[in-house]
Amino acid sequence: MEKVELGKSGLRSAPIIFGGNVFGWTLNEKESFKMLDELFELGFTTIDTADVYSRWADGVPHGTSERIIGKWMKERKLRDKITLITKGGSSLQPGGPKNNTQDYLTGAVQDSLSRLQTDYIDLYFTHFDDGETPVEEALEAYQKFIKKGEIKHIGASNFSAERLQKSLDVATEKNLPAYEVFQPEYNLMVRDKFEGDIKEICTRNNLGVIPYFSLASGFLTGKYRTKEDFEGKERKMFADKFLNNRGKKILKSLDKISEKHDVSQAAVALAWLINRPGVSAPIASATKSSHLKSFTEAVKISLSNEDMEILNKTSEE
Template sequence: MAGIVTQLQQVAVAVATGHLDAATRGPLRFRAVGSSDLSVFPLALSGNVFGWTADDAETNSILDAYAEQGGNFVDTADSYAGGRSETMIGNWMRKRRNRSSMVVATKVGKSADHPGLRARVLTRAVHASLNRLGTDRIDLLYLHIDDVNVEFEETLLAVDELIRAGKVRYFGCSDHTGNRLIEARVASAQLGVAPMVALQNRYNLLQRSEYEGDLAHVAAQQGLGVMPRFALASGFLTGKYRQRSDVALNQRRGEVAKLMTRRGMRILTALDRVAREQSTTVASVALAWLLAKPGVVAPVASVTSAEQLADLSDAVTLQLTRHQMADLDRASQ
């Protein structure tokens, strides 16, 4: 752990003093989330493993290493480990007394206790999340599902009430189509309530079609901050899965195995090539590719140990060349 912290501190000093290679590294800049006043580290730390594959000690170690790196953007959900993820993040913030320096994003709609997005259910879910997080406000609330059984007006009015009460600062959506984003924006304008400022959808080098196209166009039109989730495709884009035997111990081995196609291997080959040119890791290149895409604010990535953060830390200052971006674009078509 000490070695990782030292490495991250050295990176931070190098960035601050301008001693990183100017051809491939840029200054570390926090990014605004859409039209909000939230300013976030360009890599969001997912809490989806907290309380699942990471226990309390490992979770604290991961969060400590992320904060040492300068990270301030933690992403979780009320359905992660049955709410345990929120509790562990809340305990860590209380022990470190750093709530004011963190931007906390959570999602509601999928938990077993509060499923769906009806007004009363959503309100209860947010109150439960606030209790688990040990805080008086959620900085960024995501609608974790597109609940087509509930009129947008009902959900939007409930969220607006929470915003007016100071319990939620801003909100966004997850798993919504471009058409549904348009419906939500129209409904928000008609009701005179707060509009969405963020979008979280599956987006990475292997899985581009869900986001690129209509959804990306609408997100740009509405000025939404985009936070790609599954940014490393369940670990496949770290480069550690090269053959079937490598997948055996992965918790999402079924999903990862499906990615081991000719196209998947072609993408890894391109990532290997760029990583060598940039003297960095495959994972950092995959994240840097996302960060170079229009509208992307902060990819959401998870790690199972503090040591793995070192493999991702380069992405936030890594600047890919036009040729490298084009190479990765072609390989992932």
């Protein structure tokens, strides 16, 4: 599978990054191992996780996703073949405050290294900007780990344009490590969180861009067409807000293009992202082996200019 570059970081990835939020949430350890094995066999070897990923509702401790990934890599002896992404700075409790202080992030990185059973993290993200801590604090924390080789590259997620630019400026001014990859929420349903000032900053500074919620929490798979379709589903709290006229029009466009190419709606939604200016590789999750078919379809499909224009216009309305 042809690899893509993540900005100027030097990191290379398959065109789709696997979102490890499902490990320990909708997939137990055994199911997670099976999914990871299948991903590896297909060539999708970049995995995104975070220290908070778990199943809060059932009291599963934070870091469960990291623990599962770490155990899998160790048992399979595959650490050197995996591009590993994790994040810190978010609250370890639902709705709690973010924290980007040097002391907090130092502890977060150390804990992630331990859970992941690894000597280094390929790409470490400041998960959320807390809006108060001076931006250099996080960079100073990461500098120590980078010097020791325990973090190879750093990125930012969910930052405002102002704080992202300030972080880049301060890194230059104070000779600190700079963010090289940005992770925004971005998909056919949510375009404003990336397009505009953020995209311009990323392009100007050659930042890699790896969007999350690429399938709008499952809505863009086409499985959820009515309120009833969401009942009893884990994704309801994230995706039922898309059930409006705009969402239905987008699904209709996906239906049309997926039928034309004989692929899934999810594959078309992912292929749209893969082909969007400024995007390096979208992040997507799966909970069943059958879902991975959309990954391989998305990588192989060639959307025409007409296909892209239909999706662009429908999602702009």
